[in-house]
Amino acid sequence: MRWRRPGLLLALSMVAPLALAGCNRTPEEPAPQIRPVRTIVTEQRSTGDSVSLTGHVEAKNEASYGFRIGGRLVERLVNVGDHVAPGQVLARLDPANEQNELRSAHAAVTAAQSQLGLARNDYQRQRQLHDRGFAARAVYERAEQALKAAESGLEDAQARLKLAQDRLDFTELRADAAGTVTARRAEPGEVVGAGQPIVQVARKDGRDAVFDVPAQLLQQTASDPTVIVSLASDPAVTAKGRVREVAPQADPVTRTFAVRVGLIDPPEAMRLGTTVIGRVSLDSGPVIEIPASAxxxxxxxxxVWVVDPDKKTVSLRRIEVLRFTPSSVEVYGGLQADELVVTAGVQALHPGQEVRLLGTQP
Known part of the structure; x- marks a missing residue:
């Protein structure tokens, strides 16, 4: 056994490095996986779609009428729906105070006229005496100043009379144009302030169709589109219109913009407040339609995943979507015509991955 032990140790020392070398061998990497995908070739087309929105008819110009002075409302002569003519009385205030002021102003004018007559006679007498040398110059100058003061006093009294007459006229509220009463803001017996709205009148100088339009739709519509407006209750009654005004700020609740469409020769059936439907063509420019699965x-x-036709690799590209449908997506930015877009197998791809085209749809 003694002579066999050195040989055994020598054999083990030769086998151990070989075993360690086998443990440190690096496994070979698997070949990159080529995934099969289906693709389409993109094509551009122009859209001619139209959109419809529901709105209502309003007057092109509405005026809220109020008194120029305050007082107690004693009479309102019109109600909602009444037609008014220029100069027609809409409401009246209690005129008692203004009538008293007018009588006082008349009396002040009469007194000022009498004072002026006395001052004028005295001035003429003093001037004659002064010219003949029988009156001192100081007396003559005082008469002249008294005449000027009397003339100014008469002018002041006449101005106050005009103001009193105007205030009496202001107790009657009159329409300045033909129209239709759309709202009443005060009732007889109330004490109203100057400028407080009493009635609201829609003037007969045009009608607008008003719609709440989303911001995205405003961007897709032409700058000066022709809007076809029809009655919701009778689609046969139609009128053409042009966008007259777009609200500068969106509604804080709906986030839509109020758009006023001026109606061109609207039919009589499109009365104020009626519900209408407006149709307008969209101007979205060329778009590319791809399947929703892409x-x-x-x-x-x-x-979307776009395929490089030479390298047969894919890259991820952002797109701008115009609208979605259950089966397709309309793209207006991010894609060009004649590009390969993956339509099936998009979940298992990564940038730069090599693919194999199963079939390309036109």
Missing amino acids: LTRADGEPA
């Missing part, structure tokens, strides 16, 4: 996301934004 859509994925990149950093929370819509994206």
